[in-house]
Amino acid sequence: MFKTKYNYYGNLVEEFLSSLPLDESLLCSSMKYSLVAGGKRIRPVLALASAEAVGGDPLILIRVASALELIHTYSLIHDDLPCMDNDDYRRGKLSNHKQFNETIALLAGDALLTYGFELLAQSLPVDPKKQLLIVKETAQAVGWMGMVGGQVLDTLGENRKLSFSDIEKIHEKKTGDLLKASVRLGAILGGGTDDDIEKLTAYASNIGLAFQIKDDVLDIEGDAKELGKPVGSDEASNKSTYPSLLGLEGAKLHLNNCIAEAKGSIESFGLRGEFLSQLADYIANRKK
Amino acid sequence: MFKTKYNYYGNLVEEFLSSLPLDESLLCSSMKYSLVAGGKRIRPVLALASAEAVGGDPLILIRVASALELIHTYSLIHDDLPCMDNDDYRRGKLSNHKQFNETIALLAGDALLTYGFELLAQSLPVDPKKQLLIVKETAQAVGWMGMVGGQVLDTLGENRKLSFSDIEKIHEKKTGDLLKASVRLGAILGGGTDDDIEKLTAYASNIGLAFQIKDDVLDIEGDAKELGKPVGSDEASNKSTYPSLLGLEGAKLHLNNCIAEAKGSIESFGLRGEFLSQLADYIANRKK
Numbered sequence: 106m107f108k109t110k111y112n113y114y115g116n117l118v119e120e121f122l123s124s125l126p127l128d129e130s131l132l133c134s135s136m137k138y139s140l141v142a143g144g145k146r147i148r149p150v151l152a153l154a155s156a157e158a159v160g161g162d163p164l165i166l167i168r169v170a171s172a173l174e175l176i177h178t179y180s181l182i183h184d185d186l187p188c189m190d191n192d193d194y195r196r197g198k199l200s201n202h203k204q205f206n207e208t209i210a211l212l213a214g215d216a217l218l219t220y221g222f223e224l225l226a227q228s229l230p231v232d233p234k235k236q237l238l239i240v241k242e243t244a245q246a247v248g249w250m251g252m253v254g255g256q257v258l259d260t261l262g263e264n265r266k267l268s269f270s271d272i273e274k275i276h277e278k279k280t281g282d283l284l285k286a287s288v289r290l291g292a293i294l295g296g297g298t299d300d301d302i303e304k305l306t307a308y309a310s311n312i313g314l315a316f317q318i319k320d321d322v323l324d325i326e327g328d329a330k331e332l333g334k335p336v337g338s339d340e341a342s343n344k345s346t347y348p349s350l351l352g353l354e355g356a357k358l359h360l361n362n363c364i365a366e367a368k369g370s371i372e373s374f375g376l377r378g379e380f381l382s383q384l385a386d387y388i389a390n391r392k393k
Numbered sequence: 394m395f396k397t398k399y400n401y402y403g404n405l406v407e408e409f410l411s412s413l414p415l416d417e418s419l420l421c422s423s424m425k426y427s428l429v430a431g432g433k434r435i436r437p438v439l440a441l442a443s444a445e446a447v448g449g450d451p452l453i454l455i456r457v458a459s460a461l462e463l464i465h466t467y468s469l470i471h472d473d474l475p476c477m478d479n480d481d482y483r484r485g486k487l488s489n490h491k492q493f494n495e496t497i498a499l500l501a502g503d504a505l506l507t508y509g510f511e512l513l514a515q516s517l518p519v520d521p522k523k524q525l526l527i528v529k530e531t532a533q534a535v536g537w538m539g540m541v542g543g544q545v546l547d548t549l550g551e552n553r554k555l556s557f558s559d560i561e562k563i564h565e566k567k568t569g570d571l572l573k574a575s576v577r578l579g580a581i582l583g584g585g586t587d588d589d590i591e592k593l594t595a596y597a598s599n600i601g602l603a604f605q606i607k608d609d610v611l612d613i614e615g616d617a618k619e620l621g622k623p624v625g626s627d628e629a630s631n632k633s634t635y636p637s638l639l640g641l642e643g644a645k646l647h648l649n650n651c652i653a654e655a656k657g658s659i660e661s662f663g664l665r666g667e668f669l670s671q672l673a674d675y676i677a678n679r680k681k
Contacts, residue, residue: 132537132545183503188495207476211499212544215471215506216537222510223532226525233521237514240528244511249420249504256500257420 107383111150114163118149121171125220135205135213136220139178142196147316147388148173148283152291154384155305158377161295165230169239169294172224173287176247179217182210184256197333218247231294239290246286255279267345273314281313304370308381311367315388318360321346323393325353332393364389395671399438402451406437409459413508423493423501424508427466430484435604435676436461436571440579442672443593446665449583453518457527457582460512461575464535467505470498472544485621506535519582527578534574543567555633561602569601592658596669599655603676606648609634611681613641620681652677 122140127133149170153163163170185192185200186207193203202210225240245251255278262275288309292302323332324339325348339346347356367385371378410428415421437458441451451458473480473488474495481491490498513528533539543566550563576597580590611620612627613636627634635644655673659666 127537130537130542130545131549132542136537183499186499188499208548209545211471211474211476212541215503216541218503218506219532219536219541223529223536226514226528226532228522228525233525234516237516237521237524237528240514240525241511241516244507244514248507248511249415249418249424253500253504253507254418254420257418257497260496261419 107380107387110154110380111384111387114150114153115146117153117164117167118146118171118174121167122174131205131209132212132216135201135209136217138204139182139195139201139213140175140217142178142198144174144177144196146174148177148287151284151287151309151381151384154380155288155291155297156295157291158305158371158374158381159292159295159297159301160377161291161297163291163295166291166294168224168227169229169236169290170287172221173243173283173290175217175221175224176243177283179214179221180247180252180256182214182217186210189256189260194334229294235293239293242289243283243286246282251278251282252280255282262345264343265345267350269350272345272347272350276314276317277310280317281310284313284316285309301374304373305381307370308367308385311363311370312385312388315360315363315367315385318347318356318363319388319391321348322353322356322360323391328392360389395668395675398442398668399672399675402438402441403434405441405452405455406434406459406462409455410462419493419497420500420504423489423497424505426492427470427483427489427501428463428505430466430486432462432465432484433679434462436465436575439572439575439597439669439672442668443576443579443585444583445579446593446659446662446669447580447583447585447589448665449579449585451579451583454579454582456512456515457517457524457578458575460509461531461571461578463505463509463512464531465571467502467509468535468540468544470502470505474498477544477548482622517582523581527581530577531571531574534570539566539570540568543570550633552631553633555638557638560633560635560638564602564605565598568605569598572601572604573597589662592661593669595658596655596673599651599658600673600676603648603651603655603673606635606644606651607676607679609636610641610644610648611679615680648677 127137152170152173153166156163156166181195182201184190185195186202192200194200201213222240225243229236255275258275259279262271285306288305289302292305321339324336327336329336347359351359364385368382371381415425440458440461441454444451444454469483470489472478473483474490480488482488489501510528513531517524543563546563547567550559573594576593577590580593609627612624615624617624635647639647652673656670659669
């Protein structure tokens with residue numbers, strides 16, 4: 106049931122992404138290469154499910170939900186560049202600059218970010234004021250105060266011992282803010298009340314943290330083949346992680362608390378919140 | 394008179410840019426470094442002047458006009474990176490990655506682009522549907538079909554003989570589209586009629602071309618000190634330019650034709666179009 110619905114949302118997004126009018130140029134080939142590299146599409150799925158949870162029609166939001174995946178993909182391409190993490194592989198495939206080259210990868214990232222904003226702003230059958238709010242919130246979530254700011258903190262924090270509050274701040278910015286924006290996009294454009302939106306925002310903050318803790322745990326316990334990337338890299342690079350600060354069991358306990366908090370925030374949604382509640386469990390239990 | 398008005402618009406933009414709530418972090422310092430590096434602010438000036446030309450109030454558009462400068466600045470930072478033009482200097486100062494480093498320069502560019510969209514979407518006393526249209530048009534102008542697409546064509550065209558239509562296409566995308574979007578932003582949000590907008594769009598196309606031809610001419614005839622960059626680099630790198638295709642005199646003739654066309658498009662604006670008409674002359678006669 107959960108899986109069927111997840112796949113349904115995910116397939117709507119895949120279908121939309123495949124239908125984007127990108128041409129056969131080198132630039133577009135590079136954009137498509139990373140865009141269809143088989144992510145979990147969790148940000149668009151969160152947006153569509155949140156819209157449905159507040160009684161909205163997810164089908165009219167497929168384009169804006171998918172825009173979040175373009176923005177996420179841009180961040181992965183730039184993250185992998187030699188001047189950043191210098192990763193040769195991503196999801197078991199060559200990273201964009203390895204498949205193409207640095208120039209094209211840089212520009213494909215720039216173009217995906219920009220195209221994301223174009224899709225967010227294309228006309229929709231929703232209140233245009235709310236749509237502008239969504240454009241603004243998404244930009245904030247991935248800008249200097251959000252994702253890019255988190256990237257910088259993460260870079261500066263490498264090879265340095267970080268405190269618990271340091272790593273919470275980095276993750277909140279680097280991955281949490283966009284996950285939160287995804288949920289809020291669905292909740293706001295789906296026509297949620299202020300109370301709905303507030304509860305879903307609390308839900309999103311907790312699954313954002315849970316998502317990152319799980320990433321850290323998978324880097325210790327995960328299967329490299331299933332993950333499509335090597336494990337143990339955090340420990341090898343002496344990176345400050347949840348397990349390095351809390352111990353593996355402590356990190357798992359923190360993960361479970363976040364999931365419980367997330368589910369608690371949307372308890373009053375009853376059946377309407379069931380999928381999101383299961384999604385929280387999915388994040389905690391995922392193998393990749 | 395023209396200069397006084399240009400400085401007035403430019404100072405409004407400078408004042409706004411200085412008031413942006415950027416903090417003292419390394420990322421924000423890098424963003425500010427390039428943002429206040431003393432450009433001509435021609436994109437925001439075009440937007441404000443176009444709003445005034447159609448009878449709108451430029452003062453309410455300072456934020457969105459300035460957003461164009463953030464987006465332009467991002468493109469310069471990424472352009473200078475080692476994997477792109479590998480330029481050590483920009484406007485007589487160290488380029489961003491030389492002053493900071495590649496990682497910070499990449500991320501400062503990403504953050505400026507994103508912040509530009511945030512500013513474009515912040516609430517304004519204009520029709521929100523028109524504002525969404527502006528966000529979309531700006532994204533198109535600087536995305537894979539516009540500026541980034543032009544960058545790729547330019548990169549692929551290096552050390553290759555290009556035809557006249559090749560270079561027109563590259564420049565239209567690489568610089569023309571954002572100049573056009575700047576004029577349209579002012580014309581649309583300033584409340585112009587469809588006829589106003591159409592005429593100003595034709596004006597913008599022509600000054601976009603003129604701007605680039607003048608750049609090429611300055612690379613031959615300009616003063617390195619005044620330009621803040623070395624001259625003769627196009628010839629040295631065997632780059633296809635207007636003068637290399639049309640001869641220096643032919644390029645100047647083409648420039649003058651574009652300026653005449655631009656001014657002709659807004660002739661019916663009468664006195665309201667005077668500043669824009671003078672701006673076209675300023676582009677043709679500028680020394681830097």
